[in-house]
Amino acid sequence: MSGTQPSDVHLDLETRSRLTRHLEQVTFEANAWTLWTRCFELIKLQRKDISLDMPMLDEVLKTYLAGKTLALSECQSHFEIFLSNRKGWQRKVDKGQWEADLRSNHYKIYPRPDILACDNFFWTLVWIKWLEHFHYGRSLQPNDFIFPAMGASGVVQPGQPISHDTVQKWINEATTGAGILGNFSTHCFRRGGAQYWFMFAPVGQRWTLAKVRWWGGWAEGEHRDTLVRYLLDELHAYENDYSDALAPISRGANASLAGEQALMRPASIEELRMVHSSVTTDVNNLRNDIGSVHNSLRTLTNVMVQAACTTATALQLQGDSSRRFTIISDSQAESCASESHTPRPTPPYTPSREGGHLTATHHPSPRAVTSQSSILASQRPAATKTTPPSKNTTSQSLPTAGLVIPRVPVTRPNGTTSPKSKSWKEIVEHWLVGDPDRGLRTPLKDWPKEWYQGANRRFASKYHQRATIALEFINEYESNESRFLAAYPEAEMGHTQLLKAINEARAARGQRVSRKK
Numbered sequence: 426m427s428g429t430q431p432s433d434v435h436l437d438l439e440t441r442s443r444l445t446r447h448l449e450q451v452t453f454e455a456n457a458w459t460l461w462t463r464c465f466e467l468i469k470l471q472r473k474d475i476s477l478d479m480p481m482l483d484e485v486l487k488t489y490l491a492g493k494t495l496a497l498s499e500c501q502s503h504f505e506i507f508l509s510n511r512k513g514w515q516r517k518v519d520k521g522q523w524e525a526d527l528r529s530n531h532y533k534i535y536p537r538p539d540i541l542a543c544d545n546f547f548w549t550l551v552w553i554k555w556l557e558h559f560h561y562g563r564s565l566q567p568n569d570f571i572f573p574a575m576g577a578s579g580v581v582q583p584g585q586p587i588s589h590d591t592v593q594k595w596i597n598e599a600t601t602g603a604g605i606l607g608n609f610s611t612h613c614f615r616r617g618g619a620q621y622w623f624m625f626a627p628v629g630q631r632w633t634l635a636k637v638r639w640w641g642g643w644a645e646g647e648h649r650d651t652l653v654r655y656l657l658d659e660l661h662a663y664e665n666d667y668s669d670a671l672a673p674i675s676r677g678a679n680a681s682l683a684g685e686q687a688l689m690r691p692a693s694i695e696e697l698r699m700v701h702s703s704v705t706t707d708v709n710n711l712r713n714d715i716g717s718v719h720n721s722l723r724t725l726t727n728v729m730v731q732a733a734c735t736t737a738t739a740l741q742l743q744g745d746s747s748r749r750f751t752i753i754s755d756s757q758a759e760s761c762a763s764e765s766h767t768p769r770p771t772p773p774y775t776p777s778r779e780g781g782h783l784t785a786t787h788h789p790s791p792r793a794v795t796s797q798s799s800i801l802a803s804q805r806p807a808a809t810k811t812t813p814p815s816k817n818t819t820s821q822s823l824p825t826a827g828l829v830i831p832r833v834p835v836t837r838p839n840g841t842t843s844p845k846s847k848s849w850k851e852i853v854e855h856w857l858v859g860d861p862d863r864g865l866r867t868p869l870k871d872w873p874k875e876w877y878q879g880a881n882r883r884f885a886s887k888y889h890q891r892a893t894i895a896l897e898f899i900n901e902y903e904s905n906e907s908r909f910l911a912a913y914p915e916a917e918m919g920h921t922q923l924l925k926a927i928n929e930a931r932a933a934r935g936q937r938v939s940r941k942k
Contacts, residue, residue: 434559438823441559442579449587450595451542452552453572456506457614458621459545460532461641464611466510468586469840473567475549476505485536486550495536503535503546510840511642530642556581561864562826568838568862578883580829584863585836615641623656822880829864830887831855833920845919849894852920856895869895890924897927 436444457467485502488495508530536546553571557564560581565571569583574591576582592611600609619641622632632640637656692700833851834843843851854860859868869891877884902909912930915922931937 436559436823438579441823442575445555445560445575445579445581448548448552448555449572449575450599452548453587453592454595454614455543455545455548457611458543458618459534460506460508461615461618462508463512463615464589464592465840466508466512468570468572468589468592469510470506470508470571471567471838472553472565472569472571474507474509475571476507477550477553478504482550486547486554489536489538489547495538500536503533504549506532506534508532508642532640560826566862569864574832576832580824580883582829582832582863584860585832586840620656824881824883825876827864827866828876828881828884830869830884830891831860831863831865835860835863846917848920849898849916849923852891853895853898856891856899893927893931894920894924897931 453467456462456470457464460467481502482504485495485499488499511530534546534549537544538547541547549571553565556573561569561583566583570586572587574582574585574587589611596609596611596613600607619637622630622640623634623637624631626632634656831851833848833855834845835851836842851860855865856869859865869888872888875881877888898904898909902912910916913923913926915926928937
């Protein structure tokens, strides 16, 4: 997005997995706080639920990344999210009322660079780009989940959404790391977002109860008790909180809605005096800082002059009277000239010489180093031999973009999971046909070896397990389902138990040799 091609960015598997986890967490939480979604609503969000005009939005995103201020026309750019799984919407659909309210659950998302941590516009676009360039190697398909699950191998499953437990784990880690006491559920985003826009947003940006009810998707019959509990009870506690009674400037929470009176009333003489005292202190500190910088620069200049004079003396001692050093400052030149006639001890180092000339050591700019190998090369001494790659190098390399073996039992678009007893059929289908909706566009039987070897070796175990089950059904039982299930009743318990039974049968037939433990 900033002009660098993804192929020029060198990531190992651990770094990519860590960045993916953090980006997905930030993006999910920005969406949950902005849209006030319940967890089960947001994890089911798919690419088809987001309307994006990518050429136009890419230009806005470049302005973001360049750190520039957005123009007024760019601030009006937006994309739209449709929460098809929102509970209130589902009730209307069930009652046949959805025709009367075609705009429900359609949310226009605009840039909010003033609250970047919660800027749903920015993080959603960055996250989609990240998935497309660094995981899939393609554009997201309509049925791809926006928040897909990532396995322990670092491979993202486009057809498998993250779980409720994963989101709860993110919340626990964040609150613990930030030192926030208490237990927070996934509902904290919905409640927190509503409270912010009703009473904590800047003056002039706070929402009415009607707007809060619409944005939160509360049904006509349920919003009264919910809003009273979420907003009015909270507001009452806030306005009757006198814990800051000793503060120099009172926030006056009990004198107006959410303390707006403290922001709108004229400043008192005492408050102006405090501001004047604070500004005076800051100016004095700034003067002291400038004086410290001036002294540091003068000390640094003296050190540089001393080093130049030492070098000149060393050259004179070596009989090199033909060389001269040009010193910019006249006062420094006189100082250097006077000191150069005084014999000095040999310095603890000798400048390197090539062909009778001094050799300057060039230190490349960090921006010039664009790959991990070049960074290591720049730090390695010239006489040191290159260390051969370790055995773990291949295992930490990134797998080929877009490769995925879907999990079984598979997750359906509505969020439900297929029964375990059907897992073996799904494995056979993945082997013979593939599963484009979940990222498996090439059947497993057609995978070349390089797709599960080398940098892709993390797929090897799962690939061979799937091959064992599929080929047992196809070759040994000639794709006869009744015979296969009669031989392996374990299939009803899931593919893990089935695989164990097949391996035992293959060992009995002499087709498999068990490893010695």
